[in-house]
Amino acid sequence: MVFDFFLPDQKAFPHTQRKEEQDESMDFQTKEGVNVSISREDVFKFLSRIPNESVDLIVTDPAYSGMNQMLKLGRGKIIGQYSEKGDGQKRFDEFHDTKENYERFLGECRRILKANRHIYIMFDSYSLLSLAPTVRNIFDVKNVIVWDKLNIGLGHYFRRRHEFIVFASKGKKRLNSRNFPDVWRIKRITSAKYPTQKPVELFEMMIAASAEPGYTVLDPFLGSGSSAIASLKRGCNFIGCDVASSSIKISSERIKQFIELKKDILQAENKIEDIPTKKALLNGKS
Numbered sequence: 001m002v003f004d005f006f007l008p009d010q011k012a013f014p015h016t017q018r019k020e021e022q023d024e025s026m027d028f029q030t031k032e033g034v035n036v037s038i039s040r041e042d043v044f045k046f047l048s049r050i051p052n053e054s055v056d057l058i059v060t061d062p063a064y065s066g067m068n069q070m071l072k073l074g075r076g077k078i079i080g081q082y083s084e085k086g087d088g089q090k091r092f093d094e095f096h097d098t099k100e101n102y103e104r105f106l107g108e109c110r111r112i113l114k115a116n117r118h119i120y121i122m123f124d125s126y127s128l129l130s131l132a133p134t135v136r137n138i139f140d141v142k143n144v145i146v147w148d149k150l151n152i153g154l155g156h157y158f159r160r161r162h163e164f165i166v167f168a169s170k171g172k173k174r175l176n177s178r179n180f181p182d183v184w185r186i187k188r189i190t191s192a193k194y195p196t197q198k199p200v201e202l203f204e205m206m207i208a209a210s211a212e213p214g215y216t217v218l219d220p221f222l223g224s225g226s227s228a229i230a231s232l233k234r235g236c237n238f239i240g241c242d243v244a245s246s247s248i249k250i251s252s253e254r255i256k257q258f259i260e261l262k263k264d265i266l267q268a269e270n271k272i273e274d275i276p277t278k279k280a281l282l283n284g285k286s
């Protein structure tokens with residue numbers, strides 16, 4: 001184990017308990033000493049093992065259930081693929097985004113985040129409308145960023161081309177540069193190996209704006225591991241989890257190959273589409 005607090009002999013998490021809760025976990029280290037640790041676990045169990053104020057940055061893209069529930073009211077076209085059988089009953093599990101669940105989730109995020117640090121949480125339109133006030137109660141919300149995916153996707157009435165990223169802080173911390181716009185034009189991933197795979201550059205923007213090399217970045221909804229690859233690109237340590245074993249299988253192979261060959265096996269090319277976003281990413285490099 002590369003992070004002290006993941007050590008199985010630690011009092012609070014005796015080995016037996018840990019084994020039951022986590023059936024797959026993997027650790028990686030680059031030759032420069034950057035650590036990555038991922039595990040198959042439910043978000044709440046994972047977060048409960050992380051000590052208070054031990055993480056420098058949280059970047060995350062939760063699996064919301066709200067939109068699916070809304071879409072079931074329509075013709076069901078969009079959820080068709082999403083609800084295909086996979087790991088369990090669904091292609092991947094939903095994180096039930098009730099207010100109570102979300103308060104608990106964000107409360108845990110606040111507990112583990114160091115003082116004067118940032119958090120980025122991705123939202124679709126439905127979840128933003130219902131859950132943004134909860135983020136405000138727990139963190140200081142600074143901006144709502146628009147991710148412009150450039151190509152339209154599916155959707156009722158207007159077809160979706162964007163998602164939101166809520167940027168918030170615990171205490172006071174500046175961004176690494178004043179040149180970051182609040183609209184990020186980054187092409188969506190088409191024919192992804194993992195459903196809902198996000199472009200690495202999306203997470204790279206968050207890390208470039210809010211982290212320094214050596215920081216520990218956390219993402220408890222890992223998916224294909226794009227946030228882990230972004231952390232490695234920026235010289236940051238990473239810890240993450242996902243409840244789906246397909247996520248751990250795909251992301252661990254991706255991380256391993258990236259460390260060994262400096263090659264991202266799930267995303268061949270850079271997805272940034274406009275000069276201001278590209279510039280911000282380069283200037284934000286610390």
Ligand SMILES: C[S@@+](CC[C@H](N)C(=O)[O-])C[C@H]1O[C@@H](n2cnc3c(N)ncnc32)[C@H](O)[C@@H]1O
Pocket residue numbers: 041042043044061062063064092093094095194195196197198199220221222223224225226227241242243244247
């Ligand atoms: C929107 S996807 C994340 C995609 C990821 N950002 C990427 O680029 O591939 C959400 C992820 O949350 C995971 N998930 C759902 N419920 C979870 C839970 N209770 N605990 C941990 N992960 C969960 C799903 O398996 C899915 O991989």
